Amino acid sequence: MTIVAETTSSATELTMAAALNRALRDALADDERVLVFGEDVGRLGGVFRVTDGLADQFGEARVFDTPLAESGIVGTAIGMAMNGLRPVVEMQFDAFAYPAFEQVTSHLAKMRNRTHGHVQLPIVIRIPYGGGIGGVEHHCDSSEVYYAHTPGLRVVTPADAADAYSLLRQSIESPDPVVFLEPKRRYWNKQQVVPSRGDDLGRALVRRGGTDVTLIAYGGPVATALDAAEAAEQEGRSVEVIDLRSLAPFDDETVCASVRRTGRAVVVHEASGFCGYGAEVAAQISEQCFHYLEAPVLRVTGLDIPYPPPQLENHHLPSVDRILDTIDRLQWDESRPAED
């Protein structure tokens, strides 16, 4: 388990987008090998303004717009990394990263392995992902499992501004390629941020302590899970909330230690449930904590449908109520062993 508290005086209130911007700025300033490129990331500062002002500060040679070609962006980043640079590239939206999928899975993920470690690719692919912002089709996908299923990639997703800063800095410094998934609907959430790098890439974080049940979430739904934990507290249930932060590798240690204490677990994510990340978490828990479980591991996930249109997305996204209902179904009244 990793403890958050790191106190310095220079806390600033930042949105997640601003914290990411700050992380890029500091990385560009600290390491001249770092480059930022993608679609509209230069003068415009990105469609979500995450790269705002960077081209002005660091010049077009280090922060630049590319032709509209996602495979081209990742493919050329690979060549640049082979030649000693550290590209941080932006995919404009989740679903628009798919043209780069072959470069990611066939090359980015495999290069270290296929060359016996001779070639390493310290590249970060930043992808705004997920829904909850009223986006029309192709702008709201939760594509994390495509990447998490691919050995060789790290998959990282922050849930708040402070983590956005620290995890992005660590991702840029990582010798492994990182798919960095930014939950769009949290871009504008403000928080006091101490811009510190940290040293916990790959570790989950216990966001809230509790004794009765463990909620496991990541990215956008972490805040929903925390709200649900708060509401459950009113109803007399003590809920622990774990923010995974790193989907690959998976921090089974933190998750399993918690579930062994609480005996109950619910995984929450907005991606579809079938073959979703929650299936992996549930499997790991049942493999490693079976004798501690008071109830089956349950999941609260998006529906098994293409991402719905804005007016219907509330049905798809895990809500506080659905999480509370699911917690209620964790066999509280039945005696062990709970089997049916």
Add this chain to the structure above:
Amino acid sequence: MPSRTAATQAGTAAQGLLPTDVPISLIDADARACSDDDWKMPDELRLLKLYRGMVLGRRFDSQATALTKQGRLAVYPSARGQEASEIGAVLALRPHDWLFPTYRDSVAITARGVDPVEVLTLLRGSWHCGYDPYEHRVAPQCTPLATSALHAVGLAQAARMKGEDTVVLVMLGDGATSEGDTSEALNIAAVWNAPVVFFVQNNGYAISVPLAKQTAAPSLAHRGIGFGLPGLRVDGNDAAAVHACVSRAIERASAGGGPTLIESMTYRIEAHTNADDATRYRDQHEVEQWLARDPITRLRRYLLDRKLLDESKIDALDAEADTAAAQLRERMNADVPADPDELFKDVYAEPTTALRRQRAMIDAECRAGAA
């Protein structure tokens, strides 16, 4: 309606981007020197190097094919008949340049100096890329078609950013030009003015599919103009011409002139790989016509006619090639056990907990198997 100035500008920009009507050729199929005012014949020393490279390359290639029959290689895609393209191009590279080859280009890679056993590691199946790409500046052989074209552009652009004089030569097949990554790479290279040479070996087929089903362009070299880079078309069985074209493209890129697309017109004499049956889709008559245009015979005749080569030198070179092939055979026949520990070493910089557990499981299985 577009303005007259805009039209004139477009016309000026297009100048020099189209290939010549007839492929560039310096030594014709009958081994005669062709007069071409635009292109200079490589000097004697170069021509002899090209000849030697092709002889060694072909012997290596036939040895590799033989190794598939003995079960020592899982598969081998032969470059027989394409030696002028393979060698003519790769010998144009300077030491600090990079080569991005495909699965078909083992001959070029060995000519670049990579140990042939390391080259064949992939096809032997003991690992993926068997050589250190940085040692000879040769990227891993690329199988997902055209994907390496983008890596080439990125590496070349990074070199420019770092102020290094490095040109990148990326090899592609005719079929690979239909892939989206080829278009993205040509476009980005042109926009960035990256020091890249796109070298397309048009060997007539993508496995079984002939070029006519691949493109409606007048030639593959014509595709350059649409992206704003010059396209050259060269007789790919003429080592001298290939060498001259690639050398000039490298000079141009090195001087800041940007990328060039070269279509090298050649022919795949063997089937796609040893596992393919080419009689299902092409006529033996066609193969025979191309055998008559053999690149090695052609350069040998040219050199013999000019007394730059004699029978004893030819025999000595053939003997050198045989010795290299025998050594290769011997080394490939040695059983080098693949180490399962390697499976986990380079997935991430540090093995994850999950990988450490899986390694322990494999170790236990191996110990149980050995016991």
